[in-house]
Amino acid sequence: MRAAAFFAMGGYARYVWPCFGLAASILLWNVWSARRHHAQARMRVLRAVAMAGSEQS
Amino acid sequence: MQYPALGTRGVSVGTGTAMALILRRELTLSLRRPDQLLQPLVFFLIVTTLFPLGLSPELALLRAMAPGILWVAALLASLLAMEGLFKSDADDGTLEQLALSGQSLGGIVIAKTFAHWLVSGAALVLVSPLVATALAIPLEAFPTMMLSLALGTLTLSWLGAIGAGLTVGLRRGSVLLSLIVLPLAMPLLIFGANATDRAIGGDDASGGLYFLAALCVFTCTLAPLAATAALRITLE
Amino acid sequence: MWTWFYRLASPPYVYRLAAAFAPWLLGLAVLAMLYGLIDGLVFAPPDYQQGDAFRMAYVHVPAATVSVMAYTLMAVASGIGLIWRIKVGHAVAAAAAPIGASFTVLTLVTGSLWGRPMWGTYWAWDPRLTSELILLFLYFGVMSLRAAFEDPTRGDRAAALLAVVGFVDVPIIHFSVQWWNSLHQGATVLKFAKPSMAPVMLWPLLAMLLGFTLFFGAVLCMRLRGEVLNRERQANWVREAVKA
Numbered sequence: 417m418r419a420a421a422f423f424a425m426g427g428y429a430r431y432v433w434p435c436f437g438l439a440a441s442i443l444l445w446n447v448w449s450a451r452r453h454h455a456q457a458r459m460r461v462l463r464a465v466a467m468a469g470s471e472q473s
Numbered sequence: 474m475q476y477p478a479l480g481t482r483g484v485s486v487g488t489g490t491a492m493a494l495i496l497r498r499e500l501t502l503s504l505r506r507p508d509q510l511l512q513p514l515v516f517f518l519i520v521t522t523l524f525p526l527g528l529s530p531e532l533a534l535l536r537a538m539a540p541g542i543l544w545v546a547a548l549l550a551s552l553l554a555m556e557g558l559f560k561s562d563a564d565d566g567t568l569e570q571l572a573l574s575g576q577s578l579g580g581i582v583i584a585k586t587f588a589h590w591l592v593s594g595a596a597l598v599l600v601s602p603l604v605a606t607a608l609a610i611p612l613e614a615f616p617t618m619m620l621s622l623a624l625g626t627l628t629l630s631w632l633g634a635i636g637a638g639l640t641v642g643l644r645r646g647s648v649l650l651s652l653i654v655l656p657l658a659m660p661l662l663i664f665g666a667n668a669t670d671r672a673i674g675g676d677d678a679s680g681g682l683y684f685l686a687a688l689c690v691f692t693c694t695l696a697p698l699a700a701t702a703a704l705r706i707t708l709e
Numbered sequence: 710m711w712t713w714f715y716r717l718a719s720p721p722y723v724y725r726l727a728a729a730f731a732p733w734l735l736g737l738a739v740l741a742m743l744y745g746l747i748d749g750l751v752f753a754p755p756d757y758q759q760g761d762a763f764r765m766a767y768v769h770v771p772a773a774t775v776s777v778m779a780y781t782l783m784a785v786a787s788g789i790g791l792i793w794r795i796k797v798g799h800a801v802a803a804a805a806a807p808i809g810a811s812f813t814v815l816t817l818v819t820g821s822l823w824g825r826p827m828w829g830t831y832w833a834w835d836p837r838l839t840s841e842l843i844l845l846f847l848y849f850g851v852m853s854l855r856a857a858f859e860d861p862t863r864g865d866r867a868a869a870l871l872a873v874v875g876f877v878d879v880p881i882i883h884f885s886v887q888w889w890n891s892l893h894q895g896a897t898v899l900k901f902a903k904p905s906m907a908p909v910m911l912w913p914l915l916a917m918l919l920g921f922t923l924f925f926g927a928v929l930c931m932r933l934r935g936e937v938l939n940r941e942r943q944a945n946w947v948r949e950a951v952k953a
Contacts, residue, residue, distance in 0.1 A: 425762075428761050431762060465951075
């Protein structure tokens, strides 16, 4: 009973829950994007180092 | 008419003279290409025509929307002209010569922007009665409208100078220029349209005009610094 | 006394510092947000005017705050990068921009969702939402400008100048939009009816505010590491650092 009332959010459920859902999505996107950005930068450096290393040998 | 690069042959001119020379050069070059001058003005007229076609020919409605239409059209027409501020000089290397000339780059930028405003913004103000008539703006509102447009286009010329300085030489620079300048120009639009609106309604428009004037003074003071810095960054 | 400040100008130092800070900031952020969510969604009573819809403030207000804070940070970092030619400043600005822009989008959409039950419309030109929209345009301008340059250093400096100019314009924009809105106050009063915040409603909001801020810090650290690497690709320290 309590749970149903909670999810109904006084009738505003279809605004409140997408709101929080979007917030969660954007927070997660931020973490994912930042990590991906760092990983890509790292890859670029490692590739450059590897190429420089193979040139020298 | 060829102007020697400033400062050659050991002739050193003061900043004031340099600015006057630049002003004269810019005006001469602009007036040599009247079609370039007219294009933004015609664009202004065309954009204004779009609104009645898109909305309704009903004069009462147009009068109510006139301030917004007028100012948006003026904004867009000014932006169109803005790209040319530094472009032709950048293309043929004159801009770099000016920067290297030892003259104050700030002075040069001020002269160029002012000249540009004279042939674009001021021209817009002179054409505005035509547009105002098309939008059913009453005659009594014209002085306020033109004053507000004069202040507004001057401010816009400076915002555009910053944008032009930042985007000189970029591919697709014109779209980026608009993207950069339009958000900065929104307060201008608000105050200018409001002043015009009050003038149309016969009320005292001084509130909006004062804000507009304040904005103009503020921009004309700080924007030259920003525009010069922008040029230095892009010319580096 | 200022050594800690000077060290912040050193890319390898910042790279390591960010790595150390990020997990802690993230952990604290999650804790703060959990508390805020549970307290705000479950225990705070419904507002007498807005009912349960006011709970959207628990996301909307922190998002708006972070969006403005991020722009401020971007402008300050840009200024530091421009004036003292400190590359880390540009790296921070570049990192902050997309994060700030995403929070601005969040503010706008949650504002829209909140507006629907309150005003009956998904979008209304109320002063705060309009200012946020213009802020989003400013963000896009800075990001587009940086991306438009082939030379990344020039791109950094141009974007930095634009960020500073935009920052100077923000109070003007805010004021003019509020003035504009007050003039046209027609039949509907379109202000975000701030529910009078009783303490029991306020604490979760503060917790969410703190949580979002800490989260921003954490993600900034994570993004900053990538930005620093991109700018320091040639440096020697980078070779050792990436192997770690």
